[in-house]
Amino acid sequence: MTDRLTPRAREIVAAARELLEESGPSVLTMRTIADRLGIKAPSLYKHFPDKHAVEVELTAQMLEESAEALEAAAGESSGSLDALARAYRTYALAHPHLYCLATERPLPRTALPAGLEDRAALPLLRACGGDRDLARATWAFAHGMVVLEIHGRFPADADLDAAWKRGLKALHP
Amino acid sequence: MTDRLTPRAREIVAAARELLEESGPSVLTMRTIADRLGIKAPSLYKHFPDKHAVEVELTAQMLEESAEALEAAAGESSGSLDALARAYRTYALAHPHLYCLATERPLPRTALPAGLEDRAALPLLRACGGDRDLARATWAFAHGMVVLEIHGRFPADADLDAAWKRGLKALHP
DNA sequence: ATTATCTATAGATCTATAGATAATGC
DNA sequence: ATTATCTATAGATCTATAGATAATGC
Numbered sequence: 001m002t003d004r005l006t007p008r009a010r011e012i013v014a015a016a017r018e019l020l021e022e023s024g025p026s027v028l029t030m031r032t033i034a035d036r037l038g039i040k041a042p043s044l045y046k047h048f049p050d051k052h053a054v055e056v057e058l059t060a061q062m063l064e065e066s067a068e069a070l071e072a073a074a075g076e077s078s079g080s081l082d083a084l085a086r087a088y089r090t091y092a093l094a095h096p097h098l099y100c101l102a103t104e105r106p107l108p109r110t111a112l113p114a115g116l117e118d119r120a121a122l123p124l125l126r127a128c129g130g131d132r133d134l135a136r137a138t139w140a141f142a143h144g145m146v147v148l149e150i151h152g153r154f155p156a157d158a159d160l161d162a163a164w165k166r167g168l169k170a171l172h173p
Numbered sequence: 174m175t176d177r178l179t180p181r182a183r184e185i186v187a188a189a190r191e192l193l194e195e196s197g198p199s200v201l202t203m204r205t206i207a208d209r210l211g212i213k214a215p216s217l218y219k220h221f222p223d224k225h226a227v228e229v230e231l232t233a234q235m236l237e238e239s240a241e242a243l244e245a246a247a248g249e250s251s252g253s254l255d256a257l258a259r260a261y262r263t264y265a266l267a268h269p270h271l272y273c274l275a276t277e278r279p280l281p282r283t284a285l286p287a288g289l290e291d292r293a294a295l296p297l298l299r300a301c302g303g304d305r306d307l308a309r310a311t312w313a314f315a316h317g318m319v320v321l322e323i324h325g326r327f328p329a330d331a332d333l334d335a336a337w338k339r340g341l342k343a344l345h346p
Numbered sequence: 347a348t349t350a351t352c353t354a355t356a357g358a359t360c361t362a363t364a365g366a367t368a369a370t371g372c
Numbered sequence: 373a374t375t376a377t378c379t380a381t382a383g384a385t386c387t388a389t390a391g392a393t394a395a396t397g398c
Contacts, residue, residue, distance in 0.1 A: 008350085029385080029386065029387085030386075030387065030388085031385085031386080031387095039350085039351070039352085040351075040352060040353080041386095041387085041388090042351085042352075042353085042354095042387095042388075042389080042390095043350065043351050043352075045387095045388065045389080046349075046350060046351080047350090050387080050388080051386095051387070051388095100277075103324070103326070104273075104277055104320070104324060105324055106324055106325040106326075107324075107325060107326055117328075131339075132331070132332075132336075133332065133335045133336045133338070133339035134339050134343075136327065136331060136333075136336035136339075137314065137318075137336050137337075137339045137340030137343065138340075139317070139321070140314055140317030140318040140321055140336070140340065141310065141313050141314040141317055141340065142317070143317040143320070143321060144312070144313030144314055144315070144316040144317025144318075144320075145310075145313040145317075147277070147316070147317075147320065148312070148313055148316060151276070151277060151278055151279055151280075152279040152280060153276070153279075153280055154309065155290075158305070158309060159305075159306065160309075162306045163305075163306045163309035163310050163313070164310075165306070166304075166306035166307050166309075166310045167310030167311075167313065167314065167344070170307075170310065170343045170344045170346075171340065171343045171344070173343075181376085202359080202360065202361085203360075203361065203362085204359085204360080204361095212376085212377065212378085213377075213378060213379080214360095214361085214362090215361095215362075215363075215364095215377085215378075215379085215380095216376065216377050216378075218361095218362065218363080219375075219376060219377080220376090223361080223362080224360095224361070224362095347396100347397085347398080348395100348396080348397080348398095349394100349395085349396075349397095350393105350394085350395080350396095351392105351393080351394075351395090352391105352392080352393075352394090353390105353391090353392080353393095354389105354390090354391090354392100355388105355389085355390085356387105356388090356389080356390095357386105357387095357388095357389105358385100358386080358387090359384100359385080359386075359387105360383105360384080360385075360386100361382105361383095361384085361385105362381105362382090362383095363380105363381085363382080363383105364379105364380090364381090364382100365378105365379090365380090366377105366378080366379080366380100367376105367377080367378070367379095368375100368376085368377075368378090369374100369375085369376080369377090370373100370374080370375075370376090371373085371374080371375095372373080372374095
């Protein structure tokens with residue numbers, strides 16, 4: 001995974017990520033990426049075939065980092081489902097634009113590192129005792145809570161901690 | 174609600190909706206909307222101040238129609254939470270681009286018809302016996318299932334009916 | 347030699363405004 | 373008169389390619 005890209009390509013992805021996280025997807029263009037590196041936009045095409053390839057790398061970063069966050073939560077003292085949920089929510093809310101970019105479009109499965117999709121899903125699956133249906137339902141709940149919060153869909157006075165607790169209590173009594 | 178817009182404005186929204194549902198958000202431009210009506214794009218600005226105002230109307234349509242679908246499900250024989258969930262999923266999957274447009278951005282609360290947000294939330298809140306936390310958790314679960322399905326995030330062989338059942342059983346035993 | 351960069355540019359679009367013209371309604 | 377439309381256009385962008393030039397590595 002660290003050798004998927006040349007060093008220069010990694011710098012390009014890093015610049016893209018800073019832009020995305022700071023200012024959102026609408027400012028993420030080949031020109032703004034190049035500007036941040038002090039080069040011209042056409043030079044980027046020596047490192048990536050097109051813009052989509054850069055976005056795929058951002059998606060891979062999100063999946064890998066959220067997998068790491070979940071693995072860390074699973075490995076801690078408690079390792080409870082509450083801890084996993086907290087880790088998921090914390091990661092997503094710390095990187096809302098990245099989370100949405102990686103999540104609100106089809107997974108570019110063939111372009112991602114082998115095994116990454118499964119790795120990202122594994123901690124939750126384990127915590128569900130291998131019950132895939134329960135793991136998917138819990139994932140949907142967590143994803144729904146996170147994206148609805150990111151997009152400001154809950155009423156301003158909603159107690160989201162309470163909603164998380166209520167959902168987790170039901171799914172994992 | 175039927176008098177929010179002039180007849181011509183309603184035709185514009187209808188054309189926008191057809192485009193969106195047929196071809197997705199990337200083709201929804203002022204020019205394509207105008208083309209579909211046989212007029213030129215600048216003429217649209219006599220009916221809407223800007224493109225965003227058209228999108229707000231599409232969002233209002235989605236909220237109103239999904240509210241209707243949920244109200245109908247609540248009023249039927251069973252009126253169970255399963256029926257509500259089925260209605261929600263069916264509506265969203267029948268209108269994936271509209272559902273995402275209306276859902277994957279902040280709610281334009283001040284521009285929407287008064288009471289629409291509450292109305293859309295009410296059937297589920299009722300079915301939860303007024304428990305707002307449970308209603309929000311259930312909404313997040315349903316929204317998560319739907320958007321993950323729309324965006325092709327579940328493995329191709331995932332049994333989504335089973336995941337829905339499992340989640341609903343937990344949330345509403 | 348190869349690689350990274352640059353300049354120049356093709357080829358598309360987009361949103362939105364200004365001002366003229368035609369059609370409609372009192 | 374008012375309203376809807378049109379033409380013309382401003383003013384921004386975007387992605388991506390072609391071909392030249394400079395710098396690096398054998």
